[in-house]
Amino acid sequence: MKPLQSLFLRNEKHVCPWWLAWTFDNPLRRMIHKPEAIVGPYLHEGMTVADIGCGMGYFSIAMAKMVGERGTVIAVDLQQKMLDLMQTRAGKAGVADRIHFLRASEDDISIKEPVDFVLVFWMAHEVKDIPKFFGQIYSILHKGGKVLYAEPRMHVANRRFQEILGHARQAGFQINDAPLIRLSRAAVLSKKG
Numbered sequence: 001m002k003p004l005q006s007l008f009l010r011n012e013k014h015v016c017p018w019w020l021a022w023t024f025d026n027p028l029r030r031m032i033h034k035p036e037a038i039v040g041p042y043l044h045e046g047m048t049v050a051d052i053g054c055g056m057g058y059f060s061i062a063m064a065k066m067v068g069e070r071g072t073v074i075a076v077d078l079q080q081k082m083l084d085l086m087q088t089r090a091g092k093a094g095v096a097d098r099i100h101f102l103r104a105s106e107d108d109i110s111i112k113e114p115v116d117f118v119l120v121f122w123m124a125h126e127v128k129d130i131p132k133f134f135g136q137i138y139s140i141l142h143k144g145g146k147v148l149y150a151e152p153r154m155h156v157a158n159r160r161f162q163e164i165l166g167h168a169r170q171a172g173f174q175i176n177d178a179p180l181i182r183l184s185r186a187a188v189l190s191k192k193g
C-alpha cells in the first residue's frame, strides 16, 4: 500500500493520529455533518451523554450546547492530545464546564457513571476488543438509552460494519434504525427499557 493510501484506507488497528483529525474536523465539515441533525433527535436539555472517541470534539462541543447548562458531556479519547485540543476549543465555545474530559485506555472506556446517550462516531473500527467495548457501553447506559454508532464508509466495508453490529447485539443491544449520515454507515442501538 502507498504511504498516503495507508493513512486513509488502512488496517483495522490503526488509531487516527491527532494531526490527521484536522482533515475531517474543520469548518468545512459542517457542510456534510450537521451535529444538530445527526445527534439532535436523541438529545434534550439536562441529559448526561458520552462521546466515545471524541477526537478534537466536533460533536462533544455541539452536544454540550444541546444538553445545556444542566447537562453533561463525557468526552472520552485514547489520546491526551485530542483531549487537550478539545479543551481549548470548548473553552472558546464557552462550554468547557459542561464537559468531563476523560482519557480511555485501549481496553477500558473509563466511564463509571450512568449515561442517557452514547455517540460512537467514526471510531469503533479502531477499537481492539469490540465485544468488550460494546459490553462496557451497555453497562453504563440507562435502560431505554440509545447509542448512535457510525463508521466512515471509505474505511469500513459493509461486511465489517455488520460484523461489528453483531457484537453489539451480543452485548444486549437492539438495532433500531439505520439513519442516513453522509459518508457513513450508521445504526441506532438501544438498551431495552
Ligand SMILES: C[S@@+](CC[C@H](N)C(=O)[O-])C[C@H]1O[C@@H](n2cnc3c(N)ncnc32)[C@H](O)[C@@H]1O
Binding pocket: 015, 016, 021, 025, 052, 053, 054, 055, 056, 057, 058, 059, 076, 077, 078, 079, 082, 104, 105, 106, 107, 109, 120, 121, 122, 123, 126, 127, 128
Ligand atoms: C477518526 S477519529 C473520530 C473523532 C470524532 N468521533 C469525530 O467524529 O470527529 C477516532 C478517535 O477515536 C479515538 N479512539 C480510538 N480507539 C479508542 C478507544 N479504544 N477508546 C477511546 N477512543 C479511541 C482516537 O484517538 C481518535 O481520536
